[in-house]
Amino acid sequence: MTNETRGRRDAVGIEIVEKRLDNGLSVYLAPRPGFQQTFAMFATKYGSIDNEFIRDGKRTRVPDGIAHFLEHKMFEDEEQEVFSRFAEHGASVNAFTTFDETAYYFSGTSDLQENINTLLNFVQKIYLTDENVDKEKGIIAQEIRMGDDNPDRKVFMDLLSAMYESHPVRIDIAGSVESIYKIDRETLLECYHTFYHPSNMILVIAGGFDAREVMGWIEENQAAKSFGPPPTIERVYPEEPTTPKATHLESKLPVASPRCLIGWKEKALPEENVDLMRQELLTGIVLDALFGKTSEFYSELLKEGLIDKGFSWEYELTSQYGYTVVGGNAPKPGELAKRVETYVAKMKDNGIDEDAFERARKKALGRFIMSLDQVSYVARSYTSYRLRGVDFLQTVEVLDSLTLNEANKRLGEHLSKEQMVVSTVVPKSAS
Numbered sequence: 001m002t003n004e005t006r007g008r009r010d011a012v013g014i015e016i017v018e019k020r021l022d023n024g025l026s027v028y029l030a031p032r033p034g035f036q037q038t039f040a041m042f043a044t045k046y047g048s049i050d051n052e053f054i055r056d057g058k059r060t061r062v063p064d065g066i067a068h069f070l071e072h073k074m075f076e077d078e079e080q081e082v083f084s085r086f087a088e089h090g091a092s093v094n095a096f097t098t099f100d101e102t103a104y105y106f107s108g109t110s111d112l113q114e115n116i117n118t119l120l121n122f123v124q125k126i127y128l129t130d131e132n133v134d135k136e137k138g139i140i141a142q143e144i145r146m147g148d149d150n151p152d153r154k155v156f157m158d159l160l161s162a163m164y165e166s167h168p169v170r171i172d173i174a175g176s177v178e179s180i181y182k183i184d185r186e187t188l189l190e191c192y193h194t195f196y197h198p199s200n201m202i203l204v205i206a207g208g209f210d211a212r213e214v215m216g217w218i219e220e221n222q223a224a225k226s227f228g229p230p231p232t233i234e235r236v237y238p239e240e241p242t243t244p245k246a247t248h249l250e251s252k253l254p255v256a257s258p259r260c261l262i263g264w265k266e267k268a269l270p271e272e273n274v275d276l277m278r279q280e281l282l283t284g285i286v287l288d289a290l291f292g293k294t295s296e297f298y299s300e301l302l303k304e305g306l307i308d309k310g311f312s313w314e315y316e317l318t319s320q321y322g323y324t325v326v327g328g329n330a331p332k333p334g335e336l337a338k339r340v341e342t343y344v345a346k347m348k349d350n351g352i353d354e355d356a357f358e359r360a361r362k363k364a365l366g367r368f369i370m371s372l373d374q375v376s377y378v379a380r381s382y383t384s385y386r387l388r389g390v391d392f393l394q395t396v397e398v399l400d401s402l403t404l405n406e407a408n409k410r411l412g413e414h415l416s417k418e419q420m421v422v423s424t425v426v427p428k429s430a431s
Contacts, residue, residue, distance in 0.1 A: 014378065016290060017411070021103070023225075024227075024230050024343050025203060025222060028204045028205075029205070030207075030375075031207055031208070031209055032215075035207050035208035036205070037109050037375055038115075038207025038208060038209055039379045041379045042105070042123050042201065042202075043202055044102050044195050044200055044201045045100070045201070047102060048068060048098070048099050048168065048172075049099045049167070049168040049169055050234075051168050053068065053235050054233070055190075055231050055234075059236070060190065062187055063141070063187070064175035065176065066172050068097040068173050068174045068175065069140060069183050069188065070102070070188055071095050073133070073188060074095070074123055075095070077122060077125075082118070086118060090116050091098050091106045092105075093133070095371025096172065098343045101387055102195075104123050104382075105119075112209055116214070116223055117311075120222070121221070126192050134315070149253065154259075155259040155261050158425070159325065159423035161245075162247070162249040162421045163421050164244075164245060164265070165245040167237060169320070170239075190337060197227060203218065242265075242267045243418060244419060248421070248422045249423050249424075251425050252427070257329050258330050258331065258426045259328065259333070260328075260330035261326070262421070263326075263420070264324045264415050265419045267320070267414075274394055274398065276318070276319065277385065277390045278401075280315060282407060282410050283410055284364060285409050286313050288363065289352050289407070290331065291311075291313045292313070294363075295316060305331060307327075307329065307330060311327065330424075333426065335421045339418065345413045348415070351411075354405065357404045361399060361402060364399055368395050
């Protein structure tokens with residue numbers, strides 16, 4: 001049933017055994033001799049931004065939040081409760097939906113074959129009724145309302161709303177209360193049969209097991225099932241301006257302390273290959289050198305009481321969207337935003353200090369190597385990168401090749417004033 005099998009070992013000793021099955025499912029196994037725990041992820045390249053698509057020539061626009069809704073419904077089973085089934089075999093199970101991915105995973109130390117079969121079986125079978133779909137709407141609506149009152153989620157989604165004019169990354173992953181009440185059983189089934197075909201999914205397992213034995217179990221499981229031919233999927237995204245929609249957005253909530261996020265909308269969107277990883281890692285080093293906890297700027301802001309220790313940075317990049325976010329709790333959000341803008345302009349003129357660059361690069365390298373001892377990190381990271389067409393094992397090679405000149409060029413290109421957006425959440429009493 002196999003098309004290709006190959007093993008590979010990188011500079012840090014991680015071996016990945018790959019196989020693409022006849023039904024299109026790509027399997028990646030990372031055996032870690034001596035490890036007791038195993039972590040498995042079964043993921044589909046389908047997230048909240050995929051709300052419009054053309055399948056086999058038919059164009060469909062679905063309600064916002066349907067990928068997340070579908071994730072909820074996958075745990076519904078008419079025969080046995082999925083969580084209990086994993087618990088009986090000493091494993092815990094969960095799932096998540098992002099803008100571009102939906103993943104189901106378990107972690108355990110025993111009964112690996114039973115748990116792999118359960119993971120594959122419950123995701124590759126859907127049980128929907130009009131009644132259980134309607135019941136889920138109330139549950140998710142409550143989740144959305146709770147999120148609307150969460151200041152950290154609010155300030156982040158406001159930031160994306162200010163950055164993006166049309167792209168669905170500006171929409172909450174869970175959708176809105178209005179949009180989820182438009183979801184019905186038939187639309188859920190259409191999305192399931194489009195995006196949950198094995199050809200659009202990957203299975204990644206890391207932990208203490210024999211790769212040949214585990215691959216045999218997976219092949220046996222998949223050979224016992226039949227799937228139709230893989231659908232032709234074209235994802236439809238609206239045309240998005242390169243510049244932000246707005247420069248500032250403020251919301252008021254009943255919070256004790258204001259929140260402030262400063263972001264930059266990405267203009268350079270690479271293809272899904274090693275270029276994406278290179279830009280992501282390079283930008284991360286730039287941001288850590290500028291805003292990391294070992295930077296002088298971070299110490300100054302902390303000493304002056306403009307931030308607390310929750311201040312952080314984040315960079316997200318896909319072939320469809322990208323953004324940088326820095327910030328957190330901010331007693332004086334306007335002053336913080338101004339300080340960050342002035343500081344970035346100064347750093348663009350002066351350039352990143354070579355010691356700061358090397359410190360950030362080695363820190364990223366060390367963090368990556370240390371994280372390889374966590375099978376959950378290996379499986380999660382390998383999955384996310386692979387769904388974006390990138391080989392996670394190239395991380396060391398890419399980090400080793402980055403230069404200070406590239407970092408300063410990236411700083412100048414990405415953190416430009418015209419791409420900058422500020423989002424704040426302030427206490428209602430401040431109005």
